[in-house]
Amino acid sequence: MDWKNQLTKTPYLVLFIILGAVGVTTAYGLITITLAGDVIIEGDTQMERNLNVEGVITGQTLKDLESELNALKDAALFKDLVVGNNQDADVSILLGIGGGTFVVKPDVPAGNNLDAYVGDFNNDFKLDVVTTNNDNDDVSIFLGNGDGTFTAKPNVPVGSAVDLAIGDLNNDFKLDVVTANNLDNDISVLLGNGDGTFTTMPDVPLGSRVFSVAIGDLNNDNKLDVVVLKPNDDDLSILLGNGDGTFTENPDVLVGDDPYDLAIGDLNNDNKLDIVVTNSGDNDISVLLGNGDGTFTSQTDVPVGASPRNIAIGDLNNDFKLDVVVANAGDGDISVLLGNGDGTFTTMPDVPVGNNPIPVAIGDLDNDNIPDVVVGNFDDATLSVLLGNGDGTFTAKPDVLVGNNPRSVNIGHVG
Ligand SMILES: [Ca+2]
Ligand SMILES: [Ca+2]
């Protein structure tokens, strides 16, 4: 059958259900076949993954159609990497082609002493990139074109940003940004206008050097809250969102010595968000179980390796209990802590990576429903790519070359 001749008479809309391809979440892809024979696959907006690919169908039979759709689907499902190269003042874009391997796109130049993060700021289902330009006191915004290239928007002034977090603070379905301004002792709050521009809210002073920031709804009022790590005070500021880009400050929460990074997730499955923090002076992590009101109950600290840096949360062994990965800069390895579901962890053997690992990210790179881990080796200008075996152990792929001093790694679809 020549289906394209049929399509010239009737536009087709096909609901295409992709089952079992996205871990715990089922993905629904909507495929639109245009009169010209173009195929557009769009991801459901509620999906965790950003499935979005366009292609042209050339076959003449239904069998051709099926195989070409599957090829498009597979291409869409391999995730990409976005890496902030701190020393090079640019961003590496690596498009996933399966098996934990990547095709390198041109670097995206941004500001000095940067970190890079991803989010969809203009709601076109294509991931965008935002960078903290620490030496320039601003952030760069790059709207994704959906093919691993980007269109720059005007930079937005903030403070001496060293970290940022992304979320919809005012519930208008447009992503907002919070930056931790290290030397300014405050955070900047940028409300997204939905087109890659932002409306700047008043800075929130926190009275001490800030170094890391994360967003989550800590008190379950459907207004996102902000946690800011203050290394000189060895504590966290807890800012409960008012739903309009302003905040009400809860009492600070003490952690360990010289905290470096934090992550938010529900470790004990009580629907109250919890926090984990790396304490670089103690070689351990603090585990803070949320009480659901913006206060926390501190658990026994969990030992990790030397000089722990960034920390990431994910379910590495698919038992619906969140696990933790920590980059140990002093050891050149990562700690893997499998969650027991109650805020305690079972420590797996350390996994060797490169020199001075700092950033770490968790995501499924090879489409086997098992989370994988990517680590940036700051001193090597490489990434370690560790494909998950599903039990908290990993199979290492060859290192991937990036720019100098990778200090942030993101997993998602940019192409
Ligand atoms: Ca918003
Ligand atoms: Ca809240």
Ligand SMILES: [Ca+2]
């Ligand atoms: Ca919890």
Ligand SMILES: [Ca+2]
């Ligand atoms: Ca788990």
